[in-house]
Amino acid sequence: MGYALDFGWLNGAIGMIASGAVMTVFLIVVTSIAGTLLSIFGAIGRRSRHAILRKLVAGYVELIRNTPFLVQLFFIFFGLPRFGIRLDPVTAAILAMTLNMAAYSTEIVGAGLDAVPKGQSEAAKALGLRPRTIFIKIILPQALKVIFPALTSQIVIMMLESAVVSQIAVRELTYEADMLQARTFRAFETYFVVTLVYLGLSIALRKLLYTAGRRSIAGGMA
Amino acid sequence: MTLKTTLKSTFAALLLLGSAGIGFMTSDARADAIDDITKAGVLNVGVFADFPPFSSASADMTLKGYDIDVAQALADSLKVKLKTVSVTGQNRIPYLTEHRVDLLMSVGYSKEREQVIDFAAAYAPYYIAVIGPKALEIKNKDDLAGKSIAVNRGTLEDTSLTAAAPASADVKRFDNYNSVIQAFISGQTQLMVVGNDVGAQVLSRQEALAPEQKFQLLTSPSHIALNKKEDRLKQAINDAVAKMLADGSLNKSSEAWLKTPLNPANLKD
Amino acid sequence: MIEFTFWDIARNLLLAARWTVLLSIVAFAGGAIFGVAILLARISKRKWLRRSAEYYIGLFQGTPLLMQLFLLFFGLPLLGFRIEAWTAAVLGLTLCASAFLAEIWRGGVQSLPSGQWDAGSSLGLHYVAQLRLIILPQAFAITRAPTVGFLVQLIKSTALTSIIGFEELVRTSNAINNATFEPFTVYGLVALIYFVLCYPLTRYTKKLELRAAQR
Structure with missing residues (x-):
């Protein structure tokens, strides 16, 4: 077996890998925030009095959850221009990721809202608080506290799925790996290193969200 | 069933899986590629699947185009069957060097590539x-x-x-x-x-x-690429391409797919 | 010029969907068998086994499936294994599925009250008999909903094998796209086919979840 692993290229490649990782982190930060916000609206819509709104949200959730992310991405990037909607790769990626994540977290947030005892909002209503204040100040913080672990997992899953946005030429971690690989002809070593970077990112992301979640949600807001 | 037997059977299953894998192993003391090809009766050729008019899907999902014509002629000249393997720009060089395919179509010459693979005759203007x-x-x-x-x-x-x-x-x-x-x-x-x-x-x-x-x-005319140190295969391909040039079959493919007669001067790097 | 009618597109996509279905079934079956082995290690009494299984699961849940596929696809040939896109796809999805299924089932095992184990041992059952007769059947039963839910994820994940060159639904759609230049129709149909495959399973998952909640 004449093959010897060669990591000699790595020195010159650290810059590319780092810039790819920065893009991956950027994508997931924007997506997490936008996706969580959207899913709060989704969960409210799902519990709306209006049947049309309920059906609409349910349809969106089912559509996204039952088709692959890659197909959604291709559809948004290559298919939507037919209606004059042209998004640059990064915007298309953020839109696809946000829509995808929100479909999953709509269910998660909804479960959290349902977990808050009814008595809470009734008590608040008795105190004369407006419905919106009750929702933002009382219900939502408690719901988020319950669902934070599930939300964290969903964010990590989304970060890992974001590897496929390299397919529409977003210059994130996988894209840079593909570029390096085409230049060095060292496919295995390149993907090995980048996989480790992903592993590091997902461990760090989980830790970060866990500590942040414990501090701000369990401590401060509730 | 005890835990021990469960573990044993799991272990045995893993061993089986492993040895099945070894069955796929390619021996590194390779015989000449051309002998391997004749013995297998199949010429594996890496082509693009989305590269009209050189190679793209037809209504029955078989690939058609100029590259496919040439690949078929090469297989015929070696008296074996053609098997096209669809590749991407990114993975095709590893495909060749790891012997998943014997040849690649539509490879332009470059110095970087020449360090890893070998180039046989040019067969298409590009x-x-x-x-x-x-x-x-x-x-x-x-x-x-x-x-x-x-x-x-x-x-x-x-x-x-x-x-x-x-x-x-x-x-x-x-x-x-x-x-x-x-x-x-x-x-x-x-x-x-x-x-x-x-x-x-x-x-x-x-x-x-x-x-x-x-x-x-x-x-940059398209070449047929192959692995290094496969001189006999290279010679056979070069002969086959020369024959296609001489008997006009390459020109026919050019007129059919590229809509223009083939000018041999355009096959020079 | 090569011409495609709408029916050519639909027919070829449906034919390609057979590979998506086959790959999903094989990977799910393989993942289930291998997943039980990982589960046994994960709940073993031996620390090193538990630890190894934990790392195995963490590795597959902490890295992108696309990278796992790339590593198998480009890595195994370096070890002398000649593998095709099909083999890499099956192997990659199987390993990944085994990690996820083991973790789902472990949740089931842990949710059982410890009395279940005690009851088993008081009956004079040995560890393996306890597992086989009492613990695992219950764990599988409790986790049926997430298990079917994971199958939906797995079907969707097969789309990634297009990137390493396996000729399933998405890869076929790319090839058709470049002969027809109608991405909206082609990707729309592809999405529809996945939806038809996944939606009944999703509905079934919901039903199982409801049933579990009512119990």
Whole structure:
């Protein structure tokens, strides 16, 4: 077996890998925030009095959850221009990721809202608080506290799925790996290193969200 | 069943899996590639699946085009069956060096590539061209500044564009020709860089966009690529291509797919 | 010029969908068998086994499936294994599925009250008999909903094998795209086919979840 692993290229490649990782982190930060916000609206819509709104949200959730992310991405990037909607790769990626994540977290947030005892909002209503204040100040913080672990997992899953946005030429971690690989002809070593970077990112992301979640949600807001 | 037997059977299953894997092992003391091919009765050729008019899907999903004609003729000359394996710009060199395929079609010559693979005869003219809509004025590479350009990463188009384009050009590199062409047609990029014949296929179908060839970046005939140190195979391929040139069958394919007679002068690097 | 009618597109996509279905079934079956082995290690009394299984699961849940596929596809040939896109796809999805299924089932095992184990041992059952007769059947029963839910994820994940060159639904759609230049129709149909495959399973998952909640 004449093959010897060669990591000699790595020195010159650290810059590319780092810039790819920065893009991956950027994508997931924007997506997490936008996706969580959207899913709060989704969960409210799902519990709306209006049947049309309920059906609409349910349809969106089912559509996204039952088709692959890659197909959604291709559809948004290559298919939507037919209606004059042209998004640059990064915007298309953020839109696809946000829509995808929100479909999953709509269910998660909804479960959290349902977990808050009814008595809470009734008590608040008795105190004369407006419905919106009750929702933002009382219900939502408690719901988020319950669902934070599930939300964290969903964010990590989304970060890992974001590897496929390299397919529409977003210059994130996988894209840079593909570029390096085409230049060095060292496919295995390149993907090995980048996989480790992903592993590091997902461990760090989980830790970060866990500590942040414990501090701000369990401590401060509730 | 005890835990021990469960573990034992799991272990046995793993061993089986492992030895099944070893069955796939290629011996490194390789016989000559040409002997392997004759023995297997199959010539594995790496081609693109989305590269009209050289190689693209037909209504029954078999690949058709100029490259396929040539690959078929090569298989015939070796008296074996042809098996096309669809590859991407990014994975095809590893495919060849790891012996998943015996040959690659549509490989342009470059010094970097020559370090890893070997080149047999050139068999098709290939001009790498910048293609864009009529409305956009592009005359030379300086005009590429600030434009978004789609290209297939890891191909000769990519390297020649990267070398020629000004720093402000926004080069978007995709995984395959399908994405490059779709990105251009859908207006996601202003320009694309592909072979002019590939472009011609797209041009003829897009009245609204009215794309046209802006200028040529590089003339680089397509070669058949093979692994290094396969001199007998290389000789056999070169002979087969020479024969196709001589008996006019290559010209016939050129007229059928590239819509122009073959000029042997265009096969020189 | 090669011409495609709408029916050519639909027919070829449906034919390609057979590979998506086959790959999903094989990977799910393989993942289930291998997943039980990982589960046994994960709940073993031996620390090193538990630890190894934990790392195995963490590795597959902490890295992108696309990278796992790339590593198998480009890595195994370096070890002398000649593998095709099909083999890499099956192997990659199987390993990944085994990690996820083991973790789902472990949740089931842990949710059982410890009395279940005690009851088993008071009956004089040995560890393996306890597992086989009492613990695992219950764990599988409790986790049926997430298990079916994971199958939906797995079917969707097969789309990634297009990137390493396996000729399933998405890869076929790319090839058709470049012969027809109608991405909206082609990707729309592809999405529809996945939806038809996944939606009944999703509905079934919901039903199982409801049933579990009512119990």
